[in-house]
Amino acid sequence: MRNSDFVVSHAVDATFERGLRSFFEYRDLGIEHATKGQVVAHVIRAAAGTDFSSQPHYHETHFQFVYILKGWIEFEYEGQGIVRLVAGSSVHQPPGIRHREVGHSEDVEMLEIVMPAGFKTQEVESV
Template sequence: MEATTRTEIALKDSPPEGHSNRVCSHCQFMLNAVTRCTTDHFTGLREKPRRPVNSDAGAAQPAPTMDTSPKETRMTTQGFVATHARDAKFERGLRSFFEYRDLGIKEATQGRVVAHVIRAAGGTEFSSQPHLHQTEFQLVYVLKGWIEFEYEGQGVVRLEAGSCVHQPPGIRHRELGHSDDVELLEVVLPADFKTEEVSAVNS
């Protein structure tokens, strides 16, 4: 028994030539066809796991196919609107000294946005109280003439043709004056925004 143990130790240190793929399930030592481990830990012989052979290895794989069939393109005209100066109609609106031309954006966007051209209305007296608008977005672009505002934290701002101003939601302001020929483009979200008068521009 002692000699057999020494034999196995020797085998573990230097595997014999010509060993098979059989291993001891306990010590994992590669054994030849006739060598067995000592009986004090023998649990039987098993085959060493072999890697599965892929019979298709190296074979050319088919190239992925591309779907070249024509795709259906859906177009929608919902929300499209075009307005023209020749059809312009101005009406009195938020300020009595201004006239407003609705550009049809409110209806096209289902009330999300309003856009209009504003121009000075003749025969009315100018007056302006400090106020703010409850909006999400407001932009004013001067098409013609000039207009002056006093803004909260900004002071007096004069806008002329080509000038543009973004009025943050809730900023207090008031108009100081405008030219007789002033025309503005104003875009506001939402369309039905509210205006609130305040006591002063700078609280």
Template sequence: MTTQGFVASHAKDARFERGLRSFFEYRDLGIHEATQGRVAAHVIRAAGGAAFLSQPHLHRTAFQLVYVLKGWIEFEYEGQGVVRLEAGSCVYQPPGIRHQELGHSDNVELFEVVLPGDFKTEEVSSVNP
């Protein structure tokens, strides 16, 4: 048995910072460090006062899951069309799927898990190649 990498993240200690998208704030849950970069887990929420601008993109991942905690968010996915996710909705985004966020509620809050933790994001010309 090992305790190496054990981490507990508590709401009372939560710190949100701007990250990949300027219109979102990200709360790192400590999983990236605990797994030496193999996995990332975040709580993501809308950043007040930030202009929304989303470009079509894809992520170089092995696994990406998004679970909506509050509000709603809408995406267009390659081969799927428009998908609206609301509180309680979950989406698995297959590796390399092209997508673009179309909009979200002011109170949107998401839980995201991504492997690897140091994934790359690439802008693309459109959702449908």
């Protein structure tokens, strides 16, 4: 039984839309549809002209991976402190880890892969 479909996504055809965070734009790579909701993959970039703010939160996930393509971003992670990621850096965010974004460059661009696709985000008082 097949539970996934072949999918190709080209940058030349890319469209970015506002998503979970209003100060980011998201490019869907078609993985959610191809895996029938098992996995979501998208490219995230800073949205020009928007103010940044980040409430501490956690995601209800099984797996979350972020790879920085351009620029930089800083997160504060529960039990880890401030972590600065630059182009070429990656992070595996364990399920339920509390975190918040501290800041990012205007040109930040990152790949994020999350399981499941329809994960929930819960805001919390502190990291």
